[in-house]
Amino acid sequence: MRLEVLQIEGFGKFHNRRMEFGSGLNIVYGKNEAGKSTMHTFIKAMLFGLSRKRNKRGESEYDRYEPWKGGSYGGSMELSVAGRRLRIERDFRKDADDLRLTWADTEEVVEAPEETLKKLMGGLTENAYKNTISIGQLEAQTEKGMAGEFRQIVSNLTGTGSSELSYDRAIEYLENKKKELSERTDENAVINYTRRMGRIRNLERELSDPKYENRLPVYTDLRDKMRERLEDISEEKEKLLLKLEKAEGTLSENGFSDMASVDAYEKMSDEAFAEYEKNSKALKNKAKAVFAVALCVLGVLSLAAAGYLFIKALSFPDGFFACSIIIGERIFPAGINGIIFIIAALILIVCGVLMLFRRRSRRLKLRKAEEKLKEIFGAHIGNAEISSASLGALKERLAEFRKLIDAVSRSSKELSDINEELIKLHENRDSCTEIIGNEEKLRAEVEDKLTELNSLKSEAEELKRIIAANNSIKEDIDALDLAKEKLSELSGKIRGSIGIHLNKEASRLIKDVTGGAYDSMDVSDDMEIFLNTENRMVPIESLSAGTMDQIYLALRISAVKLIERGAEKYPLIFDDSFALYDDDRLKMALNSLAKAEADREPRQMIIFSCHHREESFLDQAGIKYNLIRI
């Protein structure tokens, strides 16, 4: 799109004024108050109408540009658009702006002029115009207003399609990577580890049960001691038994069994000795024997006397009892005396015989006692002589037997004690062996548990290593997730991003205008501008003013291009934009403008200026331009 001709019927100070523009660079020169801004406003008013809205001071644009000399208020403007020439005519006097559109080449009046014009402007709104095409004094602050408009523009744009595709592919790539990593992790490691640790804790708890304490050393020690004691006392018992056997043999050989038997033997010996003594004493007394014989002799004599008497008596007629015998002076009845003599004889003989018999029996007894004693003494003292000395010796011997019996009884007691201890020891040993058996069973249990515990610990260690490896993989997975998150956050934002639309063109321009000092830039969503340097993105504020101008310029052109969307190029209108520039800055800016898009179809640029600097610089640089003086 190009501005071709302005025909101002009446607008501010201008009346019936015609102006023609060239296709490339146009310099509109006019001193201050020459009406450059008025002309600028006229162009805008032709495109978008004149606002009747009053500002705070109660002034409206409409009021401001009322023609000074009255008369008609408006005019026309011819544009090259869509390969044709279009004339826009407006009469601001009319209530609603009276817009007429005519195709100038055929003088064909366009129906529905408002809609058509809008359509032809390709979505260029008044605001977009103000912020892009129409450029006031170039100051950083003034650019802030661009942000909202840019955002508006961008929101209507599509064309992040490739980014969306990239996003989908990138996410898929990350997903695949994650899957790959996930396959390398052992998901069951933690649960297996926990299970093993649980089992380990249980086993350790079980093993700490006091019943599993290793008491084997105590009991084997005890058993060994018992075994030793058993051996000792068994030996003792053997010895004792031998001794006993011998003693009992001796005793039984001698016919003794116990103390009573010795007592009885002694008593018997004593009695035999006493008998012996008594009888031998009695037999030694011969008087008694003589006396007994004498008695017998007397008895016989008595009996002879009796016989004599009886014969007498029997021969005496007077009767048996009448017969008397006179012996000396004495007279004795023969019969009675005979009887007396018989009785006496009987008594004497009986006594004498009895005495003799008694003596004989004593002799028998003595012999018996003698035999017995001889036997006793012979058996025990080896001396058959019967004497009290022998008896003494016997008694001494018997005392020895008594001692022996005593010893035997003591030994028997000892033996029975030993037997009792043996029984006890055996019992204890058995119970000890049983305990040891149990302990050994428990030891086997402990060892089984320990073996399991040790292998569980080893497994747990391995799992721990796997978990550590998993964790490091998980960190990678977390990083992948975070990357995904970042990308998705980004893809949400990218649709509204200004940079994505502006960067490419702006970067291309910046490369041109900075002579390659910067090859790319980034416009943030807040319209903050960063320049890509080797190490970081540098905010525009840190650059020199000249560079900033160039960049803003580049950005503007990019923004305009964005609105154009590759269709027709809009003109750029600079309204005293470079007033505050020093010469160097101006040179640079003009250079940039001239260079911008120099390779393609040139863009129409209209620079309003109150200086001649622009002209002389362009002349110096040999850049062609069209000069319009007001």
Added chain:
Amino acid sequence: MRFIHVSDINIGANPDSDKSWGKERAGDFKDTLKKVVDKAKEIDCDLLLISGNLFCHQPVTRELSEVNLLFSSIPATRVVIVAGSSDRLRKNSSVLSFKWSSNVSCVLGENFEKIKLPALHTTVYAASQTEEKRDIKALIREMSEEAGKEPEYINILLMYNEAYGDEDAEVEIRDIIAGSSFSYAALGGRHEHYELIRERCAYAGYLSPVGMSTPGEHGILVGDISLASKRMPGFDFIKMADIAYIPIRIEINAAVSSDELKRTVAGEIEKRGEKNIYKLKITGKRNPDTVIDFKDLKKRYRIEETVDETEPEYDFSKLFAEHPDDIIGYYISSVMKDNEDRGSLEKRAMYYAVDALLSTERKRS
């Protein structure tokens, strides 16, 4: 009197059970002990001191029998064993009722034991670790006092220092031993062999390494104590373990390609021995196209772990210039503008995102 001091034999350990060489490693601990026994035979060792952790866990009778069989093959060497932290004595320990070969003394009491070896004119003061917490310093002091009563003997201290790592305690222990009549104090509990007092007190270190936490050489300490001076004129470390765990750190830059890196790694490993086990740590900036992946090397060498701490060296500036108007540029500019220090996670996420964007982009074009 010639002795061997060995510690932390760790029979039963299985440190690389999830690796292809795990089985061999599991057998190493017993095999290395066998080498020690052979060494004892070879050098006519009088006394073999084991300062704890003969086993890495509570030993069962089968394990004790195996070890006992080994020791019974050196009847001329007295073996004195104390328990350490891993095989500490418990009330249920099988070792309490184990019958050792006659040349082996295993300390089973809660207090220290005085093991008299008249033939060697030596007394070993030895204490095992039990479940009860013990005051090591007090125990050593007690043993030192007891040993002080018989300075005419070669007095040796043998114990595991479960307080290893407590530096204050270590200084005190050193001072007590320095002032004692011990000719040698054999300590256990430290990973590497270390002389706490020159030619008088040492940790034997682990006989065999158990993983990357125990790098370096591992073996035994051999000493000769003179009967006359009760001092040690000769004291040597002899390497016993065939395998070492070796961390290798390789710094690369963007000029190093994947193949070059692999060649470097292979070279480093060959230089140090193929049987050893390696942990690789790759640092530095890598070319984004360089892949840190040693899958094929892992088939040839024992690489336990690879830690990739490299960062792809993206030229963000260039990338942005190439992608000013798409999601790549959009992302990169957000990264470049963000001057905050990124945590490692954020950093990794960023590289992943860039990688994802770029590699899909490349595929597309």
